[in-house]
Amino acid sequence: MNKIAAIIGGGVIGGGWAARFALSGWDVAIFDPDPEAARKIDAVMANARRSLPALSDVALPLEGQIRFVPTLAEAVTDADWIQESAPERLEIKHRILKEIQSHCRADALIGSSTSGFKPSELQQGALRADQIFVAHPFNPVYLLPLVELVGNDQATARAADILTQIGMKPLTVRKEIDAHIADRLLEAVWREALWLVKDGIATTAEIDDAIRFGFGLRWGQMGLFETYRVAGGEAGMAHFIAQFGPCLQWPWTKLTDVPELTDELVQTIAGQSDAQSGRHNIRELERIRDDNLVSMMRSLKGRNWGAGALLNEHDTRLSAAATPDLAKPIISVDRVIPVDWSDYNGHMNESRYGQVWSDAADTVMRLIGADANYVASRLSYFTVDTHTKFINECHVGDAITVSTQILEGAGKKVRLFHEMKNGSGAVMASCTQLLIHVSLETRKSCDPAPKVLENLRNIMALQAPLHPESAT
Known part of the structure; x- marks a missing residue:
């Protein structure tokens, strides 16, 4: 059962929180008396669905359910995390926080998006003061990872763990101060x-x-x-x-x-x-901003630096949560096409197909034990030949999956067949790939470790009954 986030206030920041939680697999209940709230959040969600998955080289969790509720009480009753994003007026926040605490669970986390108020100010007159803390994000919340946490150590520690799990960067402020740090x-x-x-x-x-x-x-x-x-x-x-x-x-x-x-x-x-x-209208500017942020953060990802290192860590967590069933087709890639993979023809550049096949092969390498530790032992596989068939166009935002079959896995050779499909199941491209085992010391071919060969044989035996389509 999914965890539940309650979003109180569906403006720019509240909508961003809703998108971040929903696209991280949480169910989201939204309360906002604004009759336009649903329309506004739908627009935010459209931008978030287009951009947040593009930061990852692996699939995000299944999107949680978003529902708009008529009362604050209904939003917070079962919530694990409650995010207040009301206007920056202390009397309004006091009234809302008091109502939240009269209906929510005692163990629920209550974060405030306030950019200026200290937690001690927010907690005045509260039923359970330590339950309320500052969780100050940055726009767009669904892309920018930083969240400043200020408040009770126990509450902020729990909050930091959740924020990390949904790909954000919690920064715990040592002492409360007006307007926090940033x-x-x-x-x-x-x-x-x-x-x-x-x-x-x-x-x-x-x-x-x-x-x-x-x-x-x-x-x-x-x-x-x-x-x-x-x-x-x-x-x-x-x-x-x-x-x-x-x-x-x-x-x-x-x-x-x-x-x-x-x-x-x-x-x-x-x-x-x-x-x-x-x-440009505001929605166009938002999309321009998001595309630029995705490209910049993905560049840092390639360098494993700053926000890019954070994204790599989150990808690793997401990958570790998925345990492949090797008796089924190997899903070696499951991702969204990011904006920096497109070219002047308005579709995915042919060089990026090579990236997809490389990522698919890396998945197989990890499955057979030729992983980072194996490479550190100065042994690896090099690709020596690929043949790609381009069948259909791929565009920015398209969800793709690659299923990979191990055609050969004996001696120094591994031969793979990759088939890439879009979200509708249409085949977009395929590739045969030949890899040779090498010593990174001599840069010449050599025999793999016995355990790697054993893993190859075991996986091929499990895959044999599937009779996947062979490469031609």
Whole structure:
């Protein structure tokens, strides 16, 4: 039976939480008095279904059921996790949290998406204060992994475990403070950006360019302090601070002053923003943002760094949860086509078919024991020949599965036949692949370990009664 998440407030953040939980296999109950809530969340879910699975190289769990309920009580009664995403007004949050606690289980986790309030403020007048904690995410919640956790140690520890299981990065804040960690940093940048616009130094587009073509790229993979450590050269951080620290005393920024948000300034900012990106509607901008985030995070995944390392860890967890039945066809790949696999023809580039066959072969390698530990022992298999038949087009967002048959597994050779199908069961492509066992010390062919040959024989014997279609 699936776990249940209750989402109280179905706006941008609440909808993102609903998508993250549902696409991680949780059932989701949503309460929001807004008559447009269902329509808005349907739009969020469409974007999430298109992008979140594209981050993984393995299949996500089966999507949980999403239901909209007429009362808050109905949403929270059976919930394991309750996420409050109401407007940032303390009196509203107090009223909602009190109602939640009057209907929910005592062991349910109650997280608040608040970007500014401390847990001690949220807990005022609560029936069970320690049950309430801050779980502050970042938009889009279904893609960005960070969640700041602030509150009771026991509650946040349980929350961190759940968030990790659904592919997120919990960051437990050591002490409660207004606006937690990330928003305090963002507020400093935002405040200075407002001054730059107000004083006519830069437009909104120029400020965004300064970030996305400059330090934003560094921050996305190294953050602040590690970036500056590198800037210090061989002498490291101490040298950087010694060299650049004095400029912190210079009156460059206006971090302690807030520009008055006059109608004139608001209109200036809004006008520049419209000129910058008004050719796209919000849904188009969301899809552009999501596609760019997926591509950037997948790039980091290939480097096993930052958010990419987190994605690899989550893929490993998802793979470990699936135990293949070797008496059935080997499903060697089960995934969604990501945006960075497409080309100018609007379909999956032919080079990516090679990636699919390589991933399928890696699955077989793990099954026969030629896994990472085996490679570490300086033994492996190299692909020496492939023949691909392109039958139908694959497009971004398509779900594909590959079934693999071991045609030959004796001596130094392994010969495989892969067949790729889409979600409707139509065959998209097939491939025959020949691999030769090698020593990574000599880079020449050699005999496999006896255990690997034994595993090959056992799997082929289990597969024999299936009589799969042979490659021709």
